[in-house]
Amino acid sequence: MGRILLFAVLGLFTAFAAGPFLWVATMSVRTTTEISLDHYAWPEKWHWDKFPAAWFNSNYNVYFENSLLVVLSAVAVLTVVGAMAAHCFARYRWRTNRLLYFVIFSAIIFPPQITIISLFQILVQYGLYNSLVGLSLVYIAVQLPLTVYILESFFARIPSDLFDAARIDGYSEWQIFWKVSLPIALPALATTVILNTILLWNEFLYAVVLITDDAKRTLPLGIQRFMGDQLEDVGMIATGLMIAIVPVVLIYAFFSEKLIQGMTAGAVK
Amino acid sequence: MIRTGVDRQPWGAILAFLLPAFTVYTALTAYPVLRTFWNSFHKVLPRNEEYLGLANYAALVQDEIFWRAVRNTFTWACISPLAEVSIGLLLALALYARVPGMRFFRVAWFTPVLMSYVVVGIIWVWIYNYDWGAANALLRWLGLGSLVQAWIGDPKIALPSLVFITTWMWSGFNMVVLLAALHSLPSEVIEAAELDNCGWGAKLWHIIVPLIKPTLLNLLVLSFIGKMKIFDLVWITTKGGPLWSTETVSTYLYKRAFEWTSFDLGYPSTIATVWFVIVLAAVLALTWLFRTRDRLEY
Numbered sequence: 001m002g003r004i005l006l007f008a009v010l011g012l013f014t015a016f017a018a019g020p021f022l023w024v025a026t027m028s029v030r031t032t033t034e035i036s037l038d039h040y041a042w043p044e045k046w047h048w049d050k051f052p053a054a055w056f057n058s059n060y061n062v063y064f065e066n067s068l069l070v071v072l073s074a075v076a077v078l079t080v081v082g083a084m085a086a087h088c089f090a091r092y093r094w095r096t097n098r099l100l101y102f103v104i105f106s107a108i109i110f111p112p113q114i115t116i117i118s119l120f121q122i123l124v125q126y127g128l129y130n131s132l133v134g135l136s137l138v139y140i141a142v143q144l145p146l147t148v149y150i151l152e153s154f155f156a157r158i159p160s161d162l163f164d165a166a167r168i169d170g171y172s173e174w175q176i177f178w179k180v181s182l183p184i185a186l187p188a189l190a191t192t193v194i195l196n197t198i199l200l201w202n203e204f205l206y207a208v209v210l211i212t213d214d215a216k217r218t219l220p221l222g223i224q225r226f227m228g229d230q231l232e233d234v235g236m237i238a239t240g241l242m243i244a245i246v247p248v249v250l251i252y253a254f255f256s257e258k259l260i261q262g263m264t265a266g267a268v269k
Numbered sequence: 270m271i272r273t274g275v276d277r278q279p280w281g282a283i284l285a286f287l288l289p290a291f292t293v294y295t296a297l298t299a300y301p302v303l304r305t306f307w308n309s310f311h312k313v314l315p316r317n318e319e320y321l322g323l324a325n326y327a328a329l330v331q332d333e334i335f336w337r338a339v340r341n342t343f344t345w346a347c348i349s350p351l352a353e354v355s356i357g358l359l360l361a362l363a364l365y366a367r368v369p370g371m372r373f374f375r376v377a378w379f380t381p382v383l384m385s386y387v388v389v390g391i392i393w394v395w396i397y398n399y400d401w402g403a404a405n406a407l408l409r410w411l412g413l414g415s416l417v418q419a420w421i422g423d424p425k426i427a428l429p430s431l432v433f434i435t436t437w438m439w440s441g442f443n444m445v446v447l448l449a450a451l452h453s454l455p456s457e458v459i460e461a462a463e464l465d466n467c468g469w470g471a472k473l474w475h476i477i478v479p480l481i482k483p484t485l486l487n488l489l490v491l492s493f494i495g496k497m498k499i500f501d502l503v504w505i506t507t508k509g510g511p512l513w514s515t516e517t518v519s520t521y522l523y524k525r526a527f528e529w530t531s532f533d534l535g536y537p538s539t540i541a542t543v544w545f546v547i548v549l550a551a552v553l554a555l556t557w558l559f560r561t562r563d564r565l566e567y
Contacts, residue, residue: 006363010374013360017378017441020392023403039401081289088286094278104290107298109552111498113522114545117308117538118301120526141297144290173282202385204501205519209527220387224505227391234395241388248383256376263382264446 063222308538357443378441390505
């Protein structure tokens, strides 16, 4: 009896958590005319052709490509820069070590508003406003504290004997980082890469302030514009939403454990 | 004294490792923060800047919309953590007993967190649609037609409706974290409680909650910080309306900086500076509060 009740609760909550996505998925393959007859019907005819239509007619290919460029370049740089700093904080002992670490770490709680206006001014000043390079640079700065935080706690657990052995073998400091630290930290690196990819893929505030040119829009901005343009065309917007959701779901399907680890890092002490 | 190479610090290497990170940090975090402080004492137009002293701050104190936004944001940041963490805890307890298919539930409930607020916002605009949205459709289907609402169109309930969205989004995340915390507990403790035959509620309150308290507090603070920053969701769903009922500090700042035709970046910088101080103070206060409590108990 208790078990049936438990499963009823679990089932209800699952419907509540996942239902909205299922609903959007059904609408994405139905035409708006069909949808307006019954918003909750199962698709009778699957209109897959709506996907290429959204992709080509609404600039989605451009938005997608922009997002891909910005996110991948930002994550690549972020991982190397963050790993270097984290390795340094975890590996070497000097007096201002914790102070410098705290300086970077404390930026985690900064509300984005405190930098957004000046970032806008700075990027305009240096001709990086409305540019994907500018947005990538900002993204690197935004995600740096979290990246250093996750990686540092991992690097700190590598036994220092390993480094001493490498040094006796004649490795330089750089080689120790590149050939000893990084390979061991691969799982942690993977976590930060996946986490940063998803967070930046979804980022909206910095993008909306720093990008106005339609050809430079990232996917979240594209969706917003798309919604503004096609206000009544629910079916088409649903298709657009699915295009944005699918990459995230794919990453999630392959790396769900890694991702959950990354998202929950730091929350569990 | 002979110093071996192992003891001496390779300053060159340290500098080289930290340089890229601190260049990025200085140029795109520290400098912008200081520049925002500087802006807040000026009128900042595209071509000229004018020193105003504390005039912006004086105006801010009088700015009713700003204080409305602060109230809304704080309401959100105080209700959300409690709702998310308690629902998350109940769900985690439901799964704790190693229910078959636990992995599936865990993965399914985590999904909303991965979606962008833009996607989530659009979906919920539809769910809250008066004529055909799922919320009203469900009420009509249950025969509760009298409860049908314009969920995000009515100033009285727009903010609670948005808070509900973030609760929907983040409960699963809290569940996953708490489940990990529960599984890391020594099982003897919980078994002992079962032997003592204490009631379900007592077991939860006197044994489980104190044991996972650090995790609970972390989640509360995390959720609090997240809601103090909230922008995207509001921007997609209501843009702060109707009648400023869902205006948050972020949306108000964005409007003043980039939508109003005053073109002045000084006043919005004042908003940012004051808000920065408030957020920092709130987070420090929370951390301090939770720390001292811990010390009292252990």
